[in-house]
Amino acid sequence: MAMSVLWSVMVVAALVCGLWTGQSGAVAAAAMEGAAAAVELCLSMAGVLCLWMGVMEVMRRSGLADGLSRLLRPLLGRLYPAFARDDRVMEPLSANISANLLGLGNAATPLGVQAARQMARRTPGVASDALCMLVVCNTASIQLIPTTVASVRAAAGCAAPFDILPAVWLASACSVTAGILAAKLFARLWSAAEGQEGQP
């Protein structure tokens, strides 16, 4: 539902603001452009997504994923208690965190998606607390080396493009912490509200 409301609000806001600013023609063109861009984006990430899912399968069969998940279990077990004993979730999840920490953003998404698909098998169609936590953790970026931004700074004539690293780490840590706390808090509020409405 949240996405339905959000989508409707975005489209209506675009229509109203387009009329207000006299940009209706541009809005119409942009709708077509956006739809085309989505497919282009999917195609452009197709190869990378398939590659990293392939690598994950190699890691799974060779026991590398299991080793990684045992290493990260103390941390991940606490964040995702419902899946702490589920290897099919913990293995891609550990690989997702590792890829994020290494700054392999391209690899982190397919691995996280794999974990999300395995989590969703228990609650089809509904985002469980663990799934919400997974998405929130992945929307709060945890990359250690932001290479794209550094290259933008270098292009603008910066002598030390990586001098922002400590600030990036500090801000990332705050963002992830706030996300985790918000997810934990909302989980309580939500289950209380859903309990009153008599929903499962």
Added chain:
Amino acid sequence: MTLWADLLVPLVLAAVALWGVARRVDVYGALSTGAGEGLGVLIKIAPPLVGLLTAVYMLRASGALELAADLLAPVLTVLGIPPETVGLLLVRPVSGSAALGVGAELISAYGPDSLIGRTAAVMLGSTETTFYTVAVYFGAAGIKRTRYTIPAALCADLAGFVAAAWAVRICFG
């Protein structure tokens, strides 16, 4: 640092391949199986992304973000965020490429070592494209009821923006 970034992908691929061969795994077969699954995931991701990007592009073209930016600027000053970064703040959760464009503009206009340039860079480096991530993950997992994911993710974004502004002040005076 750039050498590390260059070497990382080949190193990870080589390490996984060597480990697999050493453990007598059919590395190439496993790679192909996993990659095949990737195609299935992709087909599930595409439809929600079409919806999302259509709305995002419309919103950007309509000038709604600029109108919201004017309204929000005074609020940002109170939070300690430079009001010049308001455009970046609004675009960041919806579009990664647009945010990079806005950020790059701020960085070149104010200078990469200015307070605003650095704040923009840290904001870009410490947050993600929230709505895109939500669409991809929930699309792939077939989730219809997202519950509290979006509000919680936006809390993380807001905290990231405020923290970015403060972190730059602390680290660079």
